[in-house]
Amino acid sequence: MSVEMIKRLKNNITSFLEERKHCFRSPSNGAGRLREVTNLILLFILTSLVTHRSVAQKAHHEQHLKLDSIYKKFGVKGSCIVFNQVKNKYYYSDTTKIKHLYAPNNTFDFYVGLIGLESGVIKNYENPNGDDSLTNDKLIKALKSQNPAFFSVTTRRIKHDRLQNWLSLLNYGNRDISGGIETFWQDNTLKISTKQQFDLLKKLYYYNLPFSFENIRLVKSTFHLTKLVNKNVYTYKVTGYQNGKQHAWFIGYAEFLNNTYMFVQSLESNQLASTTFEALNGEVMYQILHSLGVLGEEACGHL
Numbered sequence: 001m002s003v004e005m006i007k008r009l010k011n012n013i014t015s016f017l018e019e020r021k022h023c024f025r026s027p028s029n030g031a032g033r034l035r036e037v038t039n040l041i042l043l044f045i046l047t048s049l050v051t052h053r054s055v056a057q058k059a060h061h062e063q064h065l066k067l068d069s070i071y072k073k074f075g076v077k078g079s080c081i082v083f084n085q086v087k088n089k090y091y092y093s094d095t096t097k098i099k100h101l102y103a104p105n106n107t108f109d110f111y112v113g114l115i116g117l118e119s120g121v122i123k124n125y126e127n128p129n130g131d132d133s134l135t136n137d138k139l140i141k142a143l144k145s146q147n148p149a150f151f152s153v154t155t156r157r158i159k160h161d162r163l164q165n166w167l168s169l170l171n172y173g174n175r176d177i178s179g180g181i182e183t184f185w186q187d188n189t190l191k192i193s194t195k196q197q198f199d200l201l202k203k204l205y206y207y208n209l210p211f212s213f214e215n216i217r218l219v220k221s222t223f224h225l226t227k228l229v230n231k232n233v234y235t236y237k238v239t240g241y242q243n244g245k246q247h248a249w250f251i252g253y254a255e256f257l258n259n260t261y262m263f264v265q266s267l268e269s270n271q272l273a274s275t276t277f278e279a280l281n282g283e284v285m286y287q288i289l290h291s292l293g294v295l296g297e298e299a300c301g302h303l
Contacts, residue, residue, distance in 0.1 A: 057231055067245040070287050074280050078267040081198040085260040091292060098198075101174060101191035106146045106191030107249045108185035108192075110204070110219050113139050115166045117215040118155045136218060143222035146238065152182035169210055170200070172203040187241040196271055201251050205262060223252060226302050231256045233295070235303060239278045245270040248281040250303075254294055261294045 071078050079097035083090050092098055116122035122134045133155055140285045142150035151256055155163060160181055167175045173192030177184040184190045188199040207216050223234035235252035265285050282303035289295040295303075 008114045020117045044072060048167070057200065063089065063091050064095075065091050065093050065288070065292075067093045070291075074284055076267050076269045076277075076280060076284065077152060078265060078284065079194045080265045080285075081263065082200070082288065082294070083108070083202065085262070086258065097210060098194040100166060100246055100266075101193050101240050102249075102268075103240060104146070104173065104185050104190060104192045104197070105187065105247070105249065106238040107147065107197065107236070107251060108190065109143055109151050110236075111166075111170065111172065111200075112154050112158075112185075112216055113143060113219055114209070114211045115163065117218070118211050119158055119162060120295055121157045140218065140222055142237045143219065148186070155181050155184075172196070177281060187243070187247075194264055194266045197249065197251060197266070198262070201253070201262055201264055205253055205260075226299070228295070228298055228302070231295075233297055233299065233303070235282075237281055239274065239281065242268055246272065246274060246277050250275060250281050250285045254289070261289070261292075263289065 001172040036229060049158060056249065065082075067078070067080060078093065079100065080093045082092075082130040113122065116134060116139070117136070122136065122139050124136045125133075134150070134157070138150060141147070141215040158166075160177065161178055163181075164175070167173075169176065173190055175195055176191070179189030200209075203218065204216060207213055209216060219254065220234075220240065223236050224234040226235065229290060231254050235250065235256045240247055246269050248265075248267045248269070251263070253260055265281070265288070267277075267281055267284060269280075272280070286299060286301075286303045290297075290299070291302075
């Protein structure tokens with residue numbers, strides 16, 4: 001963990017505790033007690049992270065998934081990664097395919113939003129002098145509706161150099177934004193692999209990105225929630241194009257009482273109508289998660 005990430009983590013903890021200071025602050029030395037509790041919690045978290053990393057390095061497991069029959073059944077090509085948090089186990093479709101690069105299309109909207117929030121381009125209030133302001137509320141609506149116009153305006157206001165710096169910091173895909181400031185992620189020059197998408201999802205889930213806790217929480221709140229027995233499933237589906245062929249992303253996670261599964265899927269096909277292909281994106285993901293025992297019959301038709 002970098003020094004910058006440690007500083008950001010400490011700031012997030014301080015903000016969190018400041019909101020709840022009435023729970024532990026003593027009348028005589030409130031500020032000192034706040035600093036003491038902040039430092040103790042930070043020390044505990046950093047120690048836990050080191051311990052977790054050490055254990056994870058020893059206990060890391062991978063398993064190849066034979067998904068050709070599922071892809072063939074639906075007439076698509078694809079790659080997929082599923083992660084079992086408790087077992088620290090990765091299930092993947094193919095070590096080669098998960099590294100192929102594809103256009104992120106609207107999955108990149110999350111990171112446009114985060115960069116816009118962090119850089120102040122997207123604000124948490126309306127501009128009293130006009131209606132062209134970019135705000136938190138508009139971002140939430142744009143993410144849920146996958147509105148390309150909002151994100152084109154946002155990238156234009158962030159500007160090229162600042163965007164390039166952020167993508168380098170995030171190590172986002174091939175980091176190529178030369179295809180035009182408003183469209184470089186839509187079947188254009190920016191590409192990302194299934195593996196890279198998964199790595200970013202995992203960091204997003206754990207708030208392990210160079211953005212504030214509040215901004216990450218806002219973006220995560222736009223995932224579609226499906227409530228099932230003993231679990232909540234959060235998903236985000238995107239359908240677009242890759243070199244003129246239909247392409248879809250499916251990213252999300254399933255939270256149980258005692259475990260979490262994260263998953264990313266990439267699908268491509270040039271034979272199906274777009275509406276059919278969009279529906280198959282969820283069905284194929286369900287079949288994979290069902291085969292692993294993550295989702296039961298009650299989830300069929302809900303992804």
